[in-house]
Amino acid sequence: MKKILTAALAVLLAFSLSAPSFADSYVLESSGISFSLPDSWEAKDSKMGTMFTPPAGDVMLVFGETTGEEAFEQAMEMVGDVAGEVVPDLELDDGTELDLNGIKAIEFGGSGTSDGTEVFVSVVLMSGKGESIAFMFSIGEESAMNKYESDMMDLIRSFAMEGSSSGPSSGKTTPRPQSRPAPQSGGS
Numbered sequence: 001m002k003k004i005l006t007a008a009l010a011v012l013l014a015f016s017l018s019a020p021s022f023a024d025s026y027v028l029e030s031s032g033i034s035f036s037l038p039d040s041w042e043a044k045d046s047k048m049g050t051m052f053t054p055p056a057g058d059v060m061l062v063f064g065e066t067t068g069e070e071a072f073e074q075a076m077e078m079v080g081d082v083a084g085e086v087v088p089d090l091e092l093d094d095g096t097e098l099d100l101n102g103i104k105a106i107e108f109g110g111s112g113t114s115d116g117t118e119v120f121v122s123v124v125l126m127s128g129k130g131e132s133i134a135f136m137f138s139i140g141e142e143s144a145m146n147k148y149e150s151d152m153m154d155l156i157r158s159f160a161m162e163g164s165s166s167g168p169s170s171g172k173t174t175p176r177p178q179s180r181p182a183p184q185s186g187g188s
Contacts, residue, residue: 026050027162031065031128033103036158038151048078048137059140059148071133072125079123079137086139087112090121100126100159111142120145126159 027034041052041061049064062082066074083090092110099105104127111120120142126134145152 025158026063028063028065028128028134030067031126031132031134032162033065033126033128033134034158034160034162035063035155037061037155041151048082049135054148054151056147059144060138062137063134064137065128065132065134067130067132069131071131075125075133075135076123079135082137083121083123083139087114087119087121089113092121092123098124100124100156101161103127103159103161114139117141129161 025034025036037052038054041054044051044053046062048062050062052061052063053059064075064078066078068074090110090112092108095106095108097104097106106125108123108125109120110122111118113119118141119139122136122138124136126136128134
């Protein structure tokens with residue numbers, strides 16, 4: 001699996017520095033979609049968005065978003081370009097419509113080989129605010145999804161649409177840690 005992730009990292013990473021340890025709640029700013037992952041999952045910037053990996057490094061989730069009239073096509077193209085390099089024989093199904101806590105989504109699942117290892121690939125496109133599409137791209141060995149079943153179920157349950165945010169959209173944003181109030185220190 002390390003060979004798979006090494007190949008995927010080479011394709012995805014735009015920066016090699018790890019993001020600082022954040023709280024486990026994130027918001028995709030343009031789409032307004034929030035989600036949570038365990039604090040132990042490491043976040044790194046990539047050319048598609050933000051990549052998250054568990055401590056064992058045997059699964060990779062990438063969250064990103066795009067906006068505009070052709071957002072769906074742009075998201076699929078970005079994911080397809082990366083998947084094509086990492087899993088050249090990837091075959092995705094026709095997609096399954098989902099409702100993720102009120103967020104309309106479609107999941108494309110598939111499999112293939114990466115560096116001689118059988119892998120699963122999942123692409124979930126989520127309808128965000130306005131013309132924004134958020135996506136989650138995941139890849140790993142089949143057994144890894146069983147290993148992280150609890151984390152994945154918690155992730156699915158955590159998806160939520162945040163209130164409308166202000167400010168212009170650049171068309172591509174990365175997940176930001178959700179703000180949490182600073183603890184109040186007591187006076188003397």
